Amino acid sequence: MTPEEQEDEQFYRDTESIAFPKLDDHQLSLLEPLGERRVMKRGDVLFKAGQRDIGLAIVLRGELDAFETRDGIEYNLATARERDFLGDVSMLQGTSILGSSRVTSDEAEILHIPAAELRRALAEIPAVSKTIVDALIMRRRRLSRDREFAGMRVLANRDARDGHQLDDFLDKNRIPHRLIDFESEQGQALGKRLHLTSRDLPALITPAGAPLRKPSLREVAQVAGLLRPLAFENETEIMSDLAIVGAGPAGLAAAVYAASEGLRTVVLESYAPGGQAGSSSLIENFFGFPTGVSGGDLTWLAQLQAYRFGAKFSTPAQALSLHYDGADEYPSCLQVDGCGAVLRAKSVLIATGAHYRRLEAEGCEQFEGMGVYYAATALEGQICRGATVIVAGSGNSAGQAAMFLSDGAAKVLLVIRGADLSKISTYLSRRVEAKENIEILFHTQVRKMSGGKLVEEAELENTATGERRVVRTPAIFSMIGADPCTEWLPGEIERDEKGFIKTGSDVADSPAWKESERQPGPLETSLSGVFAAGDVRSGSVKRCAAAVGEGGMAIAGVQIALAASARN
Numbered sequence: 157m158t159p160e161e162q163e164d165e166q167f168y169r170d171t172e173s174i175a176f177p178k179l180d181d182h183q184l185s186l187l188e189p190l191g192e193r194r195v196m197k198r199g200d201v202l203f204k205a206g207q208r209d210i211g212l213a214i215v216l217r218g219e220l221d222a223f224e225t226r227d228g229i230e231y232n233l234a235t236a237r238e239r240d241f242l243g244d245v246s247m248l249q250g251t252s253i254l255g256s257s258r259v260t261s262d263e264a265e266i267l268h269i270p271a272a273e274l275r276r277a278l279a280e281i282p283a284v285s286k287t288i289v290d291a292l293i294m295r296r297r298r299l300s301r302d303r304e305f306a307g308m309r310v311l312a313n314r315d316a317r318d319g320h321q322l323d324d325f326l327d328k329n330r331i332p333h334r335l336i337d338f339e340s341e342q343g344q345a346l347g348k349r350l351h352l353t354s355r356d357l358p359a360l361i362t363p364a365g366a367p368l369r370k371p372s373l374r375e376v377a378q379v380a381g382l383l384r385p386l387a388f389e390n391e392t393e394i395m396s397d398l399a400i401v402g403a404g405p406a407g408l409a410a411a412v413y414a415a416s417e418g419l420r421t422v423v424l425e426s427y428a429p430g431g432q433a434g435s436s437s438l439i440e441n442f443f444g445f446p447t448g449v450s451g452g453d454l455t456w457l458a459q460l461q462a463y464r465f466g467a468k469f470s471t472p473a474q475a476l477s478l479h480y481d482g483a484d485e486y487p488s489c490l491q492v493d494g495c496g497a498v499l500r501a502k503s504v505l506i507a508t509g510a511h512y513r514r515l516e517a518e519g520c521e522q523f524e525g526m527g528v529y530y531a532a533t534a535l536e537g538q539i540c541r542g543a544t545v546i547v548a549g550s551g552n553s554a555g556q557a558a559m560f561l562s563d564g565a566a567k568v569l570l571v572i573r574g575a576d577l578s579k580i581s582t583y584l585s586r587r588v589e590a591k592e593n594i595e596i597l598f599h600t601q602v603r604k605m606s607g608g609k610l611v612e613e614a615e616l617e618n619t620a621t622g623e624r625r626v627v628r629t630p631a632i633f634s635m636i637g638a639d640p641c642t643e644w645l646p647g648e649i650e651r652d653e654k655g656f657i658k659t660g661s662d663v664a665d666s667p668a669w670k671e672s673e674r675q676p677g678p679l680e681t682s683l684s685g686v687f688a689a690g691d692v693r694s695g696s697v698k699r700c701a702a703a704v705g706e707g708g709m710a711i712a713g714v715q716i717a718l719a720a721s722a723r724n
């Protein structure tokens with residue numbers, strides 16, 4: 157057995173009792189009124205891969221198997237006996253289930269709890285929710301580690317951009333899947349079996365075994381069950397107390413607080429919950445995690461928490477516009493990409509974050525968080541100790557980062573596209589010029605990054621002479637600015653000169669507030685009942701914990717705004 161296999165074995169042993177707990181009499185008595193007993197015969201199918209919102213099945217008598225069907229062969233995932241329950245995180249999220257289950261004893265009796273009742277129980281009955289939620293999460297962790305399990309399969313040509321995008325989309329949305337190279341033996345066999353040629357790639361093979369040729373992200377989201385219709389058929393309007401736009405740390409924190417306080421909460425996310433934090437492999441400065449936490453894990457758990465309290469998510473669902481009529485009980489009307497109905501909300505939280513401008517250098521995306529950084533804190537400072545590091549940018553943030561890093565690094569190369577330091581404040585540019593271990597490279601751009609898992613080298617080009625040089629470095633700081641995701645908002649929502657949304661005292665003099673009896677809350681925008689939190693907000697601290705804090709704080713403001721409008 158290889159050391160990795162031994163580690164896996166140990167992991168499976170250690171987590172067995174969490175993943176597969178037996179429900180006790182008390183827990184069964186609490187769950188019994190929420191479900192319905194059903195007697196089934198050998199061979200009867202309880203759930204089929206691809207189904208959604210199926211609820212939870214508790215085995216009262218007999219035996220059932222959960223299995224995955226791959227290329228016509230069934231692979232056992234688990235066997236459930238008396239007091240066990242069949243389920244996976246997808247039941248909590250409402251996404252499509254990845255396996256099927258069938259009765260394997262002569263007869264079995266189950267207690268079936270519908271999805272809506274299950275969610276209510278998980279929010280309201282602590283005596284059962286901890287056992288069930290911990291088990292569902294642990295099952296997913298075990299499944300992700302399982303080298304045999306496939307889930308969804310993406311068949312693509314190696315290095316094909318569209319194949320990698322599909323892989324990334326499923327990854328960030330936490331849908332278990334495998335990326336299979338079409339040229340590999342396995343890929344060729346799969347292609348042959350499903351009659352797929354390279355013209356059909358990338359292809360998605362669903363857990364039910366059906367291939368989707370060149371699917372759009374919407375189609376993938378549909379199959380995975382991520383794209384939930386916000387409206388019923390023929391419905392033209394969806395009513396909510398709060399619409400949260402953006403499911404990064406700020407939006408997710410707000411969703412947890414709002415849903416737990418009983419607000420009808422709809423969360424719109426244009427790509428994948430988690431936002432920027434979701435692509436951070438290790439957040440080391442988030443409080444409570446002394447050895448750091450993966451941004452993906454942190455935001456996934458937050459998402460499950462929000463689901464558990466009843467927040468409604470739809471992905472991908474991009475807010476396209478916001479129309480505001482202060483006289484209406486539901487003043488905000490949001491148009492959502494791909495949704496025929498209008499989302500009407502009593503209050504709105506804009507948590508759409510910002511896009512850090514990416515260096516146009518080969519390999520940049522691959523090394524994000526692994527040598528390419530967007531902030532220079534003490535943490536990054538440690539990585540740079542004694543090394544040569546690169547700071548790209550010509551504004552104050554680049555100047556500050558260069559100064560800060562120069563204290564520990566052997567050398568800082570400040571890479572500037574233009575010909576001078578005129579965008580940096582005079583006092584700062586003087587300090588930068590005076591610091592002996594900062595070298596300023598004008599007319600220079602980073603062209604390429606390379607290395608193993610972490611960045612090891614960067615190639616710089618002097619655009620005036622065309623000369624290129626390779627620098628050995630563990631860190632490249634991209635300080636070329638961030639663009640707030642606010643292009644879809646109406647002009648009445650005031651923004652600062654860089655496009656970030658103004659809130660609180662900064663908007664107290666705006667036309668809407670001048671006529672109001674109350675003052676805007678600290679995170680309230682120039683429109684009453686419309687809030688902004690996280691990176692998209694002018695003056696916010698661009699950090700995960702700050703975004704989470706603002707998301708929670710915004711809900712206190714939402715409650716005040718709702719109470720005020722109910723009085724009027």
Ligand SMILES: Cc1cc2nc3c(=O)[nH]c(=O)nc-3n(C[C@H](O)[C@H](O)[C@H](O)COP(=O)(O)OP(=O)(O)OC[C@H]3O[C@@H](n4cnc5c(N)ncnc54)[C@H](O)[C@@H]3O)c2cc1C
Pocket residue numbers: 401402403404405406407424425426427428429430431432433434435436438439440441442473474475476507508509510512524525530641644689690691692697698699700701703
């Ligand atoms: C690689 C990387 C590493 C980082 N590491 C750290 C770290 O170690 N520590 C730390 O404190 N901070 C770190 N940060 C910063 C931190 O992640 C951000 O400050 C934080 O994610 C901001 O949260 P947010 O919710 O405000 O916005 P975001 O995380 O940007 O989330 C906004 C969300 O809104 C969605 N969205 C945008 N427009 C729309 C629309 N019109 N409709 C619907 N949805 C929309 C986006 O898809 C996105 O999911 C890192 C950032 C990056 C990029």
